[in-house]
Amino acid sequence: MSAPLSGGGPAWPQRLGRSLLDFAGRAANPLVVRFRASLQLRVVASTLIASTVLVITFSFVVAGSFTTGLLTDRRETAADEARNAVERAAEQLSDYNSSGDPTLGQTMQGVVNDLSDDPVFAPVIMLRTTDGDVVKSHPVTGIEAPTEELRELVRDGSVASQYATYEFEGADEMPYLVVGAPIELSVEYELYAFYPLDSQQDAVSLLRTNLALAGIALVLLLGVIAALVTRLVVTPVREAARTSQRLAAGLLHERMEVRGSDDLARLAGSFNLMAENLQSQIRRLEEMSMMQRRFTSDVSHELRTPLATIRMAADLLYDNRDDFDEVTKRSTELLQHEIDRFEDLLQELLEISRFDSGFASLEVDAIDVNPIVDDVVHQYSALAEDCGVTIAVTGPGRRVVAEVDSRRVQRILRNLVSNAIEHAEGKPVEITVAESETAVAVAVRDHGVGLKPGHAERVFDRFWRADPSRTRKTGGTGLGLAISLEDAKLHSGTLQAAGAPGRGTLFVLTLPLQAGNRVITSPIPLRLDEEADDAR
Numbered sequence: 001m002s003a004p005l006s007g008g009g010p011a012w013p014q015r016l017g018r019s020l021l022d023f024a025g026r027a028a029n030p031l032v033v034r035f036r037a038s039l040q041l042r043v044v045a046s047t048l049i050a051s052t053v054l055v056i057t058f059s060f061v062v063a064g065s066f067t068t069g070l071l072t073d074r075r076e077t078a079a080d081e082a083r084n085a086v087e088r089a090a091e092q093l094s095d096y097n098s099s100g101d102p103t104l105g106q107t108m109q110g111v112v113n114d115l116s117d118d119p120v121f122a123p124v125i126m127l128r129t130t131d132g133d134v135v136k137s138h139p140v141t142g143i144e145a146p147t148e149e150l151r152e153l154v155r156d157g158s159v160a161s162q163y164a165t166y167e168f169e170g171a172d173e174m175p176y177l178v179v180g181a182p183i184e185l186s187v188e189y190e191l192y193a194f195y196p197l198d199s200q201q202d203a204v205s206l207l208r209t210n211l212a213l214a215g216i217a218l219v220l221l222l223g224v225i226a227a228l229v230t231r232l233v234v235t236p237v238r239e240a241a242r243t244s245q246r247l248a249a250g251l252l253h254e255r256m257e258v259r260g261s262d263d264l265a266r267l268a269g270s271f272n273l274m275a276e277n278l279q280s281q282i283r284r285l286e287e288m289s290m291m292q293r294r295f296t297s298d299v300s301h302e303l304r305t306p307l308a309t310i311r312m313a314a315d316l317l318y319d320n321r322d323d324f325d326e327v328t329k330r331s332t333e334l335l336q337h338e339i340d341r342f343e344d345l346l347q348e349l350l351e352i353s354r355f356d357s358g359f360a361s362l363e364v365d366a367i368d369v370n371p372i373v374d375d376v377v378h379q380y381s382a383l384a385e386d387c388g389v390t391i392a393v394t395g396p397g398r399r400v401v402a403e404v405d406s407r408r409v410q411r412i413l414r415n416l417v418s419n420a421i422e423h424a425e426g427k428p429v430e431i432t433v434a435e436s437e438t439a440v441a442v443a444v445r446d447h448g449v450g451l452k453p454g455h456a457e458r459v460f461d462r463f464w465r466a467d468p469s470r471t472r473k474t475g476g477t478g479l480g481l482a483i484s485l486e487d488a489k490l491h492s493g494t495l496q497a498a499g500a501p502g503r504g505t506l507f508v509l510t511l512p513l514q515a516g517n518r519v520i521t522s523p524i525p526l527r528l529d530e531e532a533d534d535a536r
Contacts, residue, residue: 039237040230047226048219055215063211067204071197074177075161078195081122082159082179085115086191089127090183097186099129104187108136115193122179124194129187130155146178146192154180154190166194174198236264240271252279303346307339314339351483352462362405362490364515369400369409369440373433376413380421388426391417395433402440403515408487412495413442415480416507420446423505434523439493441510441524451499459497460485484509492518496526503528 036042089111096104112125116138126145128135135145144166145151153160159181167173175197183189239256246254255275256268314335321332351360377391384391420429427447434441451459462482488495491511499505510522 040227040234043230043234044223044226048223051219051222052215055218059208059211059215063204063208066207070200070203071163071177074195074197074200075179078122078177078179078193079159079161081120082181082191082193085121085125085193086181086183088115089189089191090185093183093187093189094185099131099134099187105134105136108134108189112136112138122193122195124176124196126192126194128190128192130190146180150178150180150192151190154182154192157182157184163197175201233264236268240267243271243275247275247278252282301350307343307346311339311343345479352479352486360486360490362515363407364403364405366401366403367406369402369404369433369442370395372406372410373413373431373442376410376417377431379414380417383418384421384429387421387424389421389424390428391421391431392428393431393433396435400433400435400440402511402513404491404511405487408490409509409511412484412487412509413444415484416442416444416509419481420444420448420505420507423448425449427504432524435513436521436523438514438517439510439512439519439521439523441508441522443506443508443524445504445506447504450501450503451497451505452501456497456499460495492516494519494522496522498526498528500528 092107092111093104096107098104108127112127115121116123116125124138126135126137147162147164150160150162159179161177161179164176164178165173166176177195177197178192179195180190180192183191236256243254243256252275255272258265258268258272314332317332318336321329324332373393373395377393381391417429417431424446425448430443430445432441432443432445434443460481462479485495488509488511493509493511495510496508497505498508506526506528508522508524508526510519510524512519
């Protein structure tokens, strides 16, 4: 058997402590969120905290000053009374020359009884000789001797005092002011007067109670005032926030209510003026955008008729190009090539106009995604061979059935694969197909020039190219990726890009397996494989 490890305590207190901390954190989290979200709550809380600190400080200062003044006055009065008591006692004790006189004790007892019965003096009196042989007190029993520190001061000939707590004749314990004074005769005496401070204690307690009640009332009043004042300021700010949220949601007719002519009213007026200007600018931009879309659509449709005529004439010339001389033959081939590019551009402009006008629709069917990928790779095998690029396809090894529009998915993959081949710079292009319980993803990865920082968000802009000076073999129009993004959105899917200079580019197309669902997460993360890049 192995010996238990030493130095380790039981684990349950730690678990209990962590559980309590977690519970406290969960319980306090709504309050913290509420505190951070409410300007009014923060102002009121700050006012309450500041006023509480101020009231407590003020109460301590006032109570301390009052107590000090009250006790100082009582000490001065008690010292005067003690001096008078010393004079009266000296008149009766002046005839004794020795503390051993048998009648001295009786005389001392009579002195302390007369002094304590006189309401002018303290109710508790102690009289003793300096050598401590004779001690007389009133009341006779239950009295305690003063401290040695006070006795030393009295022996030195000073009238001294101190505060102490005593319990006489079975009464409750209470504070006393003890005043000691010397009686310098043939026999040296010490007289101690005990003044109860119950009235002073009651006065201080009453003052502290009144200060506490007044402080609580003042703090609550300041909190109510802060809440009311803050509400006057926060309410227009909250209204402005709600109005701005509704404006951001597209409700451009929303306005703030203008009340009065103060600063808040001017704020509301300025906000409404800003909203008016924004609404007019947005309307103007919408009109311009609508005119631009209509112009693009009209021009695209109008160009189809003359383009068809030009196509017929160009086809006729192209079919008979062998009968022409070399210059005319070459011109006919260039004409045919440029007409093909023009038709592609015109077709893409028409497709963009359909997306802009909202007339694009899906023809959904449950199909296997793998054959679509294989068809696209086969279409661009000649271009890849011409560019010295190898295409590698990695799939799950089984059917991946999704409800998609095969024509649009194929168009997306054609754009992605052609772009990857063009920018691969002779390096391999990798195509990966993966699926999850809700989505299917196709990733196209090249290891060419890559993308500069900030270009991953712009590659889907219309007519935008990362490097316009690059020589392209496919003659792209600059609309392919923009159309691909719209096709992905039409499927309720996503199309994302990532890249880095010199490390290539990664495009990830993610589509839901069932039509009508939305993509939450992609089976393929949008992340460049650094280790594979370093090895390559």
